[in-house]
Amino acid sequence: MNDGLFSQVDHVGLAVRRLDDGVKFWSAFGLHVEEVEEIPEQRVRTAAIHLGQVRLELLEPTADDSPVAKFLNDRGEGVHHVGYRVARCEEAIEHCKKLGMRMVDEVPRRGAGQARIAFVHPKSAQGVLLELTERAGGAHRRS
Numbered sequence: 001m002n003d004g005l006f007s008q009v010d011h012v013g014l015a016v017r018r019l020d021d022g023v024k025f026w027s028a029f030g031l032h033v034e035e036v037e038e039i040p041e042q043r044v045r046t047a048a049i050h051l052g053q054v055r056l057e058l059l060e061p062t063a064d065d066s067p068v069a070k071f072l073n074d075r076g077e078g079v080h081h082v083g084y085r086v087a088r089c090e091e092a093i094e095h096c097k098k099l100g101m102r103m104v105d106e107v108p109r110r111g112a113g114q115a116r117i118a119f120v121h122p123k124s125a126q127g128v129l130l131e132l133t134e135r136a137g138g139a140h141r142r143s
Contacts, residue, residue: 005092010085010115010133011048011055015071015078017048019060026056037112044068046112057083057112081119081129089116089134096120096132108134 016022023033026091035048043066047058059080061069071080086092089108096101104119110135111117120130 005087005095007085007087009054009059010083010131010135012079013057013059013081013083013131015059015068015075015080017060017072017077019045019058022058022060025046025076026058031056037115038062039110041110042066042068048112081131083117083131085131086132086134089118089132092132092134093118096124101125104129108132 014022017067019036031049031051034050034087038045038046040062043061043063045060048117049056049058052064059068061072063069068080068122069088093106093108095104101124102121103119103124105117108116108118109132114136116134118132120132
């Protein structure tokens, strides 16, 4: 049906007020942060916690006017988005548009772990902010 374009859930993005607090919480379950990265163009700092083929991506805003800061002010800490693995981001965007979905991003941009990403607006995805995630080589980068 999608000709291998969409493959699996890549990650779940969790908005946190303080990255250190989020890391401490998830570490209590025996999980360990494998990557911490700042993404200046999104005004966010991330911490990746791998759980098999899926990862948790903790998101801390680095600016008061960032999308994650707005989310935290409106909704508090919690699930921010679901990242869905795609083979080719541009094709996934076009596929979503053909289905009548409203895109936040019409062109892929850089995400955590050097992924190419684009967001589908939650009003077009049953209330969920959906991230289309294309990873180089199709795998998670591990440190």
